[in-house]
Amino acid sequence: MKWLLNILKLRVTSYLGQAGSLFKARRLEISVSGVIIAGMVFGSYFLFLTGAQFLHNQGEVGSLFLDRMFYVGWSLIFSLLILSNIITALTTLYRSKEVSFLLTMPVSYSDIFHIKFLENMAYSSWALLILGFPLTLAYSSIKSLSIGQMAIMLTLGLPPFLMIATGIGLGFLLIAIWLSQWIRLRTIFLTSVVVSIAVFWFYFKTGRTDLPILGDVANFRAVDRYLLNLAQPPFPLMPSYWFSELVHSLSEMKTGRLLFYWLLLATTANVVWIGIGALGRKLYFSTFQIMEWNSVNRKENGISSLGSLVNHLRWMPPPGRGIVIKDILQFVRTPQQWVQLLFFGFLIGLYLLNLTRIDVQVNSMIPFWRNMIYVFNFGFSGYILAALTVRFVFPLISMEGQAIWIIRTSPFSISRLFREKFWMSFVIFFPLAEIVALVSNYFLKQGVAVSVISTVFLLAMSISLISLSLGLGSVYAQFQETNPMKISSGAGGIITIVISLFFVAVMVASMVGVIYMREMPTMQNAMLGMLTGILLLNGLVIYFPLKWGHRALLRMEI
Amino acid sequence: MIRLENIKKSFGQLKAVDDISLHIKKGELFSFLGPNGAGKTTTIKMMVGLMCPDEGKIIIDGKDISSDPISSKQIIGYVPDNAFLYGKLTGMEYFQVIGNFFRMSVSEIEERVSHYQEVLGFGDWLHDRIEGYSQGMRQRITFATAFMHEPQILIIDEPMVGLDPRSARTIKRMLKEKSESGTTIFLSTHNLSVAEELSTRIGIIQKGKLLAVGTMDALRKKVTSGKNLEDMFLELVGDDD
Numbered sequence A: 001m002k003w004l005l006n007i008l009k010l011r012v013t014s015y016l017g018q019a020g021s022l023f024k025a026r027r028l029e030i031s032v033s034g035v036i037i038a039g040m041v042f043g044s045y046f047l048f049l050t051g052a053q054f055l056h057n058q059g060e061v062g063s064l065f066l067d068r069m070f071y072v073g074w075s076l077i078f079s080l081l082i083l084s085n086i087i088t089a090l091t092t093l094y095r096s097k098e099v100s101f102l103l104t105m106p107v108s109y110s111d112i113f114h115i116k117f118l119e120n121m122a123y124s125s126w127a128l129l130i131l132g133f134p135l136t137l138a139y140s141s142i143k144s145l146s147i148g149q150m151a152i153m154l155t156l157g158l159p160p161f162l163m164i165a166t167g168i169g170l171g172f173l174l175i176a177i178w179l180s181q182w183i184r185l186r187t188i189f190l191t192s193v194v195v196s197i198a199v200f201w202f203y204f205k206t207g208r209t210d211l212p213i214l215g216d217v218a219n220f221r222a223v224d225r226y227l228l229n230l231a232q233p234p235f236p237l238m239p240s241y242w243f244s245e246l247v248h249s250l251s252e253m254k255t256g257r258l259l260f261y262w263l264l265l266a267t268t269a270n271v272v273w274i275g276i277g278a279l280g281r282k283l284y285f286s287t288f289q290i291m292e293w294n295s296v297n298r299k300e301n302g303i304s305s306l307g308s309l310v311n312h313l314r315w316m317p318p319p320g321r322g323i324v325i326k327d328i329l330q331f332v333r334t335p336q337q338w339v340q341l342l343f344f345g346f347l348i349g350l351y352l353l354n355l356t357r358i359d360v361q362v363n364s365m366i367p368f369w370r371n372m373i374y375v376f377n378f379g380f381s382g383y384i385l386a387a388l389t390v391r392f393v394f395p396l397i398s399m400e401g402q403a404i405w406i407i408r409t410s411p412f413s414i415s416r417l418f419r420e421k422f423w424m425s426f427v428i429f430f431p432l433a434e435i436v437a438l439v440s441n442y443f444l445k446q447g448v449a450v451s452v453i454s455t456v457f458l459l460a461m462s463i464s465l466i467s468l469s470l471g472l473g474s475v476y477a478q479f480q481e482t483n484p485m486k487i488s489s490g491a492g493g494i495i496t497i498v499i500s501l502f503f504v505a506v507m508v509a510s511m512v513g514v515i516y517m518r519e520m521p522t523m524q525n526a527m528l529g530m531l532t533g534i535l536l537l538n539g540l541v542i543y544f545p546l547k548w549g550h551r552a553l554l555r556m557e558i
Numbered sequence B: 001m002i003r004l005e006n007i008k009k010s011f012g013q014l015k016a017v018d019d020i021s022l023h024i025k026k027g028e029l030f031s032f033l034g035p036n037g038a039g040k041t042t043t044i045k046m047m048v049g050l051m052c053p054d055e056g057k058i059i060i061d062g063k064d065i066s067s068d069p070i071s072s073k074q075i076i077g078y079v080p081d082n083a084f085l086y087g088k089l090t091g092m093e094y095f096q097v098i099g100n101f102f103r104m105s106v107s108e109i110e111e112r113v114s115h116y117q118e119v120l121g122f123g124d125w126l127h128d129r130i131e132g133y134s135q136g137m138r139q140r141i142t143f144a145t146a147f148m149h150e151p152q153i154l155i156i157d158e159p160m161v162g163l164d165p166r167s168a169r170t171i172k173r174m175l176k177e178k179s180e181s182g183t184t185i186f187l188s189t190h191n192l193s194v195a196e197e198l199s200t201r202i203g204i205i206q207k208g209k210l211l212a213v214g215t216m217d218a219l220r221k222k223v224t225s226g227k228n229l230e231d232m233f234l235e236l237v238g239d240d241d
Helices: A002-025 A027-056 A060-095 A097-103 A109-142 A147-179 A185-206 A220-231 A239-251 A255-296 A302-312 A320-332 A335-356 A367-396 A398-408 A414-443 A448-475 A484-488 A491-518 A521-555 B040-047 B069-074 B091-101 B106-120 B135-148 B165-180 B192-198 B216-222 B229-237
Strands: B002-011 B014-024 B029-033 B055-060 B076-079 B153-157 B184-189 B201-206 B209-214
Touching: A002 A027, A002 A109, A027 A060, A027 A109, A027 A491, A060 A097, A060 A109, A060 A147, A060 A239, A060 A255, A060 A335, A060 A484, A097 A109, A097 A255, A109 A147, A109 A239, A109 A255, A147 A185, A147 A239, A147 A255, A185 A335, A239 A255, A302 A320, A320 A335, A320 A414, A320 B091, A335 A367, A335 A414, A335 A484, A367 A398, A367 A414, A367 A448, A367 A484, A367 A491, A398 A484, A414 A448, A414 A521, A448 A491, A448 A521, A491 A521, B002 B040, B014 B040, B014 B055, B014 B201, B014 B209, B029 B040, B029 B165, B029 B192, B040 B055, B040 B153, B040 B184, B069 B076, B076 B135, B091 B106, B091 B135, B106 B135, B106 B165, B135 B153, B135 B165, B153 B165, B165 B184, B165 B192, B184 B192, B192 B229, B201 B216, B201 B229, B209 B216, B209 B229, B216 B229
Parallel strands: B029 B184, B029 B201, B076 B153, B153 B184
Antiparallel strands: B002 B014, B002 B055, B201 B209
16 A cells, blocks of 8 residues: 555656646646647536526426436436547557556556546546536526535535445456457447447337427426426435435535445445455456467458458559558557447437437427427438537547658658548448438428438538548547547647537527528528628638648657 | 868757868769767758758758759658668558659569568567567668668668677678669768678768778888778777767
8 A cells, every 4th residue: 555655656746747847848738738628618607507597487397497407417428438538548558668667566466456436537537527626516506506505516526426426337348358259349338339229219119208298388297297207316326416416415414324325435435446446456467467368469360351351442553552551450450549439329329219208299389499490400410410420530640650650751641641531531420420411300300401401511511520630630640649538638639629519509500590591581691691601711720720730740850 | 972062060069061072973882971969960961951061051852952852752762770660560561651652653662671571570560569679670671771762872870789790790791782883872981891782982970070081002011000990980080079
């Protein structure tokens, strides 16, 4: 334990030193990122606060909704934390050069595992907490919690909550890697995602019908049943529920309940810490060896798998084929990449699954609500696209890594490299966003005209968002970093996601304008003006980032 | 074939390359010698397009690499001193990708791979991922991909790093053969015996300046002490460095 504390102290000192020197070297960039992050936190806080106040003012039903939304918000954060821990741990526990060094030191594997556990918890949690803090602060302020109470709740509740999520994620990963001696890791992850979707499907299929009333509020029995369901948490055994109960208990000053839920969190975290420690002691070193063995002895049936890929892409002229083959192979062989894409797919699948359960009687709705549903759905598709492009397109140039010299000494231009990466991203992400939009339009019973408009807008957004991520990904390239998640969550990634989200918001607002103006004969000129503005905006978002990225890569000296 | 005209490159206050001019003819095997930090790698990086000179021109086969980089790169094969390759690809896939970058057909690539497999002794490991290769394996792969498109110019930074004696001997023999068949080779090395054994001409650089250029015989006339390259080198660059 003393050793553990020493290395933690060393780690904190080293991070502080690194942060200090990094701040000196990149003062402007870090300051801008800091302002943007602070803006995001405050912006989200005010957004959540406005929404919460609106619901709170609706009386008892609004309060029920508000409680449910807070609980669902933390459930989502808890699920994302587990996923984030799994993905981050692949690097922290197995790929980090420090692990190889530590394994040569006279310390136990268990100690190394524990230090990596804490490191992983910190790495994978901070970004999600940017979402969690404003949500909690807004909810707490509606519940009239004082600053002191909020501080107590976060200080006492958050560490065990994070520890449980990390423990579950790492436990899953240890077992998955141990099983990979017999079953390919890819198959294990894929099976887990399929099983999870099946479990959720079963839950939705057999569970309570939550939303039977949209457009049919005259059915009082349904309303009664709905309100009854709303007051019941769907997963009371989840730590996210216990965490949200801390706020309720504090706001109602129920000390016994507060203590009960905190002890529930703390003792579970303790059990997880002990349990994962035992699992780590048993499996960490052997799974480390399995991962090392996999990377050294990984036969890829080279000729057959490559041969079929080359054959399928034979129509592509060089050097495009080479670039695409390389990027596809690297993607499918980097677990951090495809695991996260799988989980994105899982979340999108859940969203669509959820939509199939809404028995919306769209025709009986007033146009305002019909358009609102449509706008929210379109906005969701846009935000998915933004998240996907920042997560997967932004690191594309950085992922060339220290092998960037190969590209730079090969006989093709930087523009060609950009073109190939752009089209490769486009053919993957545009259909994905389009499927989400079209499938959800179908379940929400939207008309053909609306589907056509959303397709055109999504097309424009796809081109612009991919260009934005590709260009800024080149401006903020990190060739030394091998973890794509760290690349996309760095300063450049944060700037890109903020611009992307802002761009999506402007596009959604513009589209609402176009839909309204379309039906008003007196507004035709204004609509044309707005369409021209949209075209211009997209042109700027495409042109400038690509130009800056091109220039940055051309000027870069290796 | 290669012409360096008054090239200069600085990093802040440090003059890494200071007004170097050189002309290397077709079929020459030119060795570039110098102590650590002399400016060898910077010069090479400018020749292959990884860096731009602050001043001066680099002409490759009559074309300025700054204004026409693509056609210059098409005729160059480059072996860096510490080659980072695409670790997630297998050796075989790496050949296919690089061959495609140089616009080679699939059958051409397969034919060349099979040739170099024999010459450089690639085993079954060619179907393993590169991230599991030793430094020597990586170096052999890098050489094979640099040779694969049969470039007119080979630019090699520290050729023998990580190679076992047998592979080193094979590489030396191949460089000799390529030079005799008309390929121009620019070689930077610390290994004086390699330079002495292979080179038609030698250039010695220190603190970014070219101290001497010439054949072994011409260099011998410039120095007072010793007859071998090591003595000449130490006299020119100074023992204390």
